[in-house]
Amino acid sequence: AQTVTQSQPEMSVQEAETVTLSCTYDTSESDYYLFWYKQPPSRQMILVIRQEAYKQQNATENRFSVNFQKAAKSFSLKISDSQLGDAAMYFCAYRSSGAGSYQLTFGKGTKLSVIP
């Protein structure tokens, strides 16, 4: 079974600075998807960014980018120019790419605080 580990329960960043959230995972599969979800105080789960394991290029979405290290099974999220609205819980998630795949396996989350 796959596992996802987020080793930083809480992080803080100064507004306009850059912060990196860590995620590692364990799998025996060669093809899969990785996701970062944001959960603000409103509770809504919002997809921030996704990465396909077969793609070597790191995904980027505006101020959000990932550092995907397949051999190390590492998938960190970098938030540049942090804004107050970035304050939230961030969850890393894994999904197999097999034909019958369905389940997202989540890490326990990292609470990000943004200091004005």
Added chain:
Amino acid sequence: DADVTQTPRNRITKTGKRIMLECSQTKGHDRMYWYRQDPGLGLQLIYYSFDVKDINKGEISDGYSVSRQAQAKFSLSLESAIPNQTALYFCATSDLGHANNEQFFGPGTRLTVL
């Protein structure tokens, strides 16, 4: 209007009561899911459904049941609620034909069992 809706948004109930949480979606997706979120534990899958006639248990299905009344509706029931079922419950949907199979989440239902 939201694509995935959940009712109620908040609910307080007593031990032993039967309760139903409802989920509706307008995205036209085939797959629907129920997750539970406990503090410090991330989200865990309770049940999932690939279509109206297909219901499957997830990793923590004990104490729960589901009903897929239509493609757009997927309900979660607690037949006899207990305090350790106090949690935040999320419904999600995904499209069978979408390569990434991204899951779209509802706003969540906060359930408290006294």
